[in-house]
Amino acid sequence: MRIEGIAVSVVDGCRRRAPFVVAGAILAAILLGYYVATTIAVDTDQEHLVAEDLPWRRTELALDRAFPQSKxxxxxxxxxxxxxxxxxxxxxxxxxxxxxxxxxxxxxxxxxxxxxxxxxxxxxxxxxxxxxxxxxxxxxxxxxxxxxxxxxxxxxxxxxxxxxxxxxxxxxxxxxxxxxxxxxxxxxxxxxxxxxxxxxxxxxxxxxxxxxxxxxxxxxxxxxxxxxxxxxxxxxxxxxxxxxxxxxxxxxxxxxxxxxSVALSDEEFATVGQDMGVALAVTALLVALELFVALRSLRLIAAILVTLLVGLVATAAFATAAFGSLNLISVAFAVLFFGLAVDFGIQFSVRFRDEHYHYDDAAEALRRCARGIGGALVLAAITTMAGFFSFVPTAYVGVSQLGVIAGVGMAVAVGLNLTLLPALLALLRPPGERSPAGYAWMRGPDRFLARNASRVLAALVVLVVGAAALVPHLAFDFNPLNLKDRRTESMSTLLDLMNDASSTPYTAKVLTASPAEAATLAARLEKLPEVKSAVTINSFVPxxxxxxxxxxxxxxxxxxxxxxxxxxxxxxxxxxxxxxxxxxxxxxxxxxxxxxxxxxxxxxxxxxxxxxxxxxxxxxxxxxxxxxxxxxxxxxxxxxxxxxDLPEELKRDWVSADGRAVVRIEPQQDARDNAALVRFVAAVQSVAPEASGLPVSIQEMGRTVVGAFRTAGLLAFAVIVVLLGLILRRAADVLLVLIPVLIGGLFAMATCVLIDLPLTFANIIVLPLLLGIGVAYGVYYVMNWRAGVREPLQSSMTRAVLFSALTTGTSFGSLALSDHPGTAGMGVLLVVSLGYTVVAAMVFLPAALAWLETRRRRRAQAPDRV
Structure with a gap:
């Protein structure tokens, strides 16, 4: 049985047993909610975001163990x-x-x-x-x-x-x-x-x-x-x-x-928490308004929100059972779940509205809705899950954990949208529709794209070439201090202290076997032009x-x-x-x-x-x-x-209890300049590969994060392509599905270059969400085209895509107004990337579909060649 057939059976079965399905879901949500509330914990220790078996982390932990008073x-x-x-x-x-x-x-x-x-x-x-x-x-x-x-x-x-x-x-x-x-x-x-x-x-x-x-x-x-x-x-x-x-x-x-470190971390979380509170209130109001415009029915909105809430609680319960505590990145699973699960709910509900317009019988409308959108929802969920699970094998523990939770969350979301949501609709009985759910006024754009597909795609090629030329200039700011609000006391004080070279935090450290070895290493390091001084316990002998x-x-x-x-x-x-x-x-x-x-x-x-x-x-x-x-x-x-003659109070900061000694290395140039920091770390590591300290950890953390996203991105892309190939069985259709995510990502990165917005530890989290949304939008359009929809912009699907993008953009776009630079950058990048993804899905993808359709028709009409 095909996916569509299974979806119809599941939806119809839940409709017929709606009271039991809804009661069971609510009871499960209450029990799971109690479990989460009494069990879940948040681990705010940032050191737990990266695997401890990485070479640079082992060196850093060894230094912390030798001098625990400095941690x-x-x-x-x-x-x-x-x-x-x-x-x-x-x-x-x-x-x-x-x-x-x-x-x-x-x-x-x-x-x-x-x-x-x-x-x-x-x-x-x-x-x-x-x-x-x-x-x-x-x-x-x-x-x-x-x-x-x-x-x-x-x-x-x-x-x-x-x-x-x-x-x-x-x-x-x-x-x-x-x-x-x-x-x-x-x-x-x-x-x-x-x-x-x-x-x-x-x-x-x-x-x-x-x-x-x-x-x-x-x-x-x-x-x-x-x-x-x-x-x-x-x-x-x-x-x-x-x-x-x-x-x-x-x-x-x-x-x-x-x-x-304590004050910087605390004030950062406090700032983000305050911003989130305001953003949440504004977002909730705007999303509710957008849902009403999209669905025009309080009953449909209520059904979607209940489904979202039950899914969020179920996903949180899984996260609690699987990990016990969430880290500072995996706690964002709720944000990702909302952004993607609301898309599933809107797609199903808008399609239901459209079918209900044509069929007064709500049961028949639900069956046809399941047949029309069920397969696309399942495929979108599977590919999105594959993308999230691709982060699991990376050394970036924070994102790895997020990948597991968000991946399971997608399974929960699509499952509930094919079970609980139709059961709620059967109980709430939204009234019949007076008009189609699609956009009749989009007939003109549909015809334009069909008639001018070649020109549209030619323009796309030009834009892609231009964007591709900009992407190599995209910067990654690996310094987490640049993401902090400079107006907070802890950060403004740190910046003040940085004006004095003797109190800069940008110092590298090397743990040696003895004070004598430390003195020898310091002498070698001080010969480097990138090093201002190398201080050891011996430096305190005048x-x-x-x-x-x-x-x-x-x-x-x-x-x-x-x-x-x-x-x-x-x-x-x-x-x-x-x-x-x-x-x-x-x-x-x-x-x-x-x-x-x-x-x-x-x-x-x-x-x-x-x-x-x-x-x-x-x-x-x-x-x-x-x-x-x-x-x-x-x-x-x-x-x-x-x-x-040096006192023990002084020695213990430079010589460990077991006799090992540390070398503290100050940079010659201002290490707040990332280029200077890179040169400093490279010079120090050329003499002491085992160096650690803030400059080293900043740079190595950047490499770890970039490596994790590169590995996960390539793996996700490969898995998604394979899955799409197995399900769609057409290479051209696989490529078409990927158009929104590829073009959206490419144009977003090019725009980052133009507006001088580097990738950071904060906004790079947007990429998994973009991957999921981009693939989902591609699946919706391609599956509808294969089902015979030749005017996609007039269909209810486009209405669903548009309002899905609006709700997601509103939810995360409000972050751009945050006073916290990292949070604001995340919001800006998401709005930019989401905007390009929607344009790619609604303009370039229909043009490509129309162009391929024309080529197939011409080949079919051409006389056979002998």
Missing amino acids: DDLTIVVDARTPLLADEAARRLAERLAARPDLFHSVRRPDALPFLRRNGLLYLSIDELRSLTERLVEAQPLIAAVVSDPSLRGLFGALNFFLEGVSRGEADLAELAPTLTAFAAAAESVAAGRPQPVDWQSLFTGRPTRPKDKRRFVMAQPVLDYGALTPGAKASAFVREAAAELGLTPANGYRVRLTG EDQDEKLPLIEDAAMLLAPSLSPPEVAPPPNPEEVRATIAETVERLDTTKDAAASRLAAALRKVLAAGPAALDRLSGILVGGASREIAALGEALQAGPVGLA
Whole structure:
């Protein structure tokens, strides 16, 4: 028995037993829905999207196992007005986070180790260190005054002493300009009621403070819930809550931002989820309107929606039973199911409307509908299933799982559209049709295509040649960071950090057997022009210590009396402080200098504001100076540093527990440029093939994805061709069926080149849907032509195809309005490709069918040749 005959038997049998079929389907949907709701889980771990047995994944996992503290990081960036305030803020925040082991596995401050505070001067160049020590010696009088009398009396007393030297011509006021300006700004802020700290580090060292100098990092490893859409949401929320409670807010001069792999992933999913909610509401309304225009019957619409819902639940139940949890790609099975299953429902229902117009008896209309469309639906479903199942053997686990679920979903969809849908129509009894379901006004286009088939196909050839010339220029953007919304905090922070080469995430890593081997490899890597630096644990042993230590020791010896005075003056009383500042104001007025006059005016305001203002001024001037001097005293205690002297807190990020060592390689060029990243990775792998890290994983992931889609595409194409050949038994018909998908895909890729839309990890998911829809549309037109339909654009099938495309385009096209670049790109590509597929199915395919029909007729009419 042919497929059409089987379809008629199934549809008629379900019609006659409609109450039992519908009741059984609804009961099964309820039970399966409960099973799904109580069992299904979503695995949001992106590392599970790719097979772990790939060489680059094995290398990446080995590095994660060697240094587990570097995995799943939440990087907290703390900015303040001065380096000391940033350091203090980061310390307080880290302590608050460390007190919550239920939210954080670990909390570290890699830039605040006591070892680095004590030996930090050794990491300066010799010229930088010499300049710094000279500047510190020049600041000795100010340092001595603050240490021996840590009060406004001592600070302004030292200033008065210097100003007296200026009045005698023994000192140059210009040398004091930065100090006068900083003091004036501080005093003005106190007088205005908004105290601003003084950057004492800049004053003591004579070097302007860079933004990165006023930035500190807290590295946290949060407890993640991979069953949630945003696994690190609880930890991130607590960080923000803690920062607010500690007063680390913009109003107080602080900025606390979150980035790192956890924050980037969480904010991406949150953004997509918000966009999806809005898109879903708009889409549901538009799709409902389109279905009503297509079917003109609420009963038909209800039947299709119930069939869709039951099929979706059944497919979800299979996915739950087969895999337990869905990954971030396979969860899209619901989207694919809707896009393709609604096509089956529309095709069946529109054909039923057309048959119901000709036959008042609904039973007869259903039988004729099954005979007319059943075979095409089954063939479309089979070929679409073959396309999805072709993704199963690929290493891209996310798409492989999606292929299995979507393939089974197609079987479920076509099965329900030939069983449950006719049963629902039998129960709901939609009224008879008053007019044909087709488009009578398409008679003109039908005749035009038939009469001008050769010209239409010639134009198609020209377009195909032009499109084919563009396709080689199609780019694949393999960098997933380019798919993220740059306005989110995590991404904008990451971009900010990328401006500093020392904090770029685009670093390659190589795991070696020992620190000695790491040092040897680093030396080889640093000879490459694409490499800026190769850092190992050995890099933390300062160079030129024989020259640097004497400079530090000399400075420490000269500053020792100032840092450790024999006695410290007792705290002054308010009158002494006011008298000292009044003297300062008087001396400043005599200089006739702009900076001095500014400070004098500000100090008058502070004096007029009363004792509380003086206390606040003391806090930001004397308090800040005292903390900076204490840090200076610790830095001047530096001693010889060897590999054995490095602390364990530092070593564990560079040497694993079993003694293996990592090399961290920074690119010479900006690796945000994909071409530069490719050159960097190629250069590093030429020396160290086992390299991993973000640049390597980005590129290898791109190769894996492209390879998976290439393999699946070729396999799907081959399987579909074989299946079509076995069923249609005509090579020409097989080629005709493939016209929409081939032309739609070719023109879509050419358009991507023209509008500068590269393929990405996100929008490449559109290709399986395009494959299914394109083949289905081709099957519908070819099967109808074989059934004798010679004016396809006027038939109910074209109405079904058009509205199927509209509902699918509306469903996914709304994604183009998303703020998320990856989601928006997916929507754009789908709308473009779907549009071309529909044009190919409704214009070029009928033209090709008419052209072949004309050739066959002419051959049949030609006289036999002897």
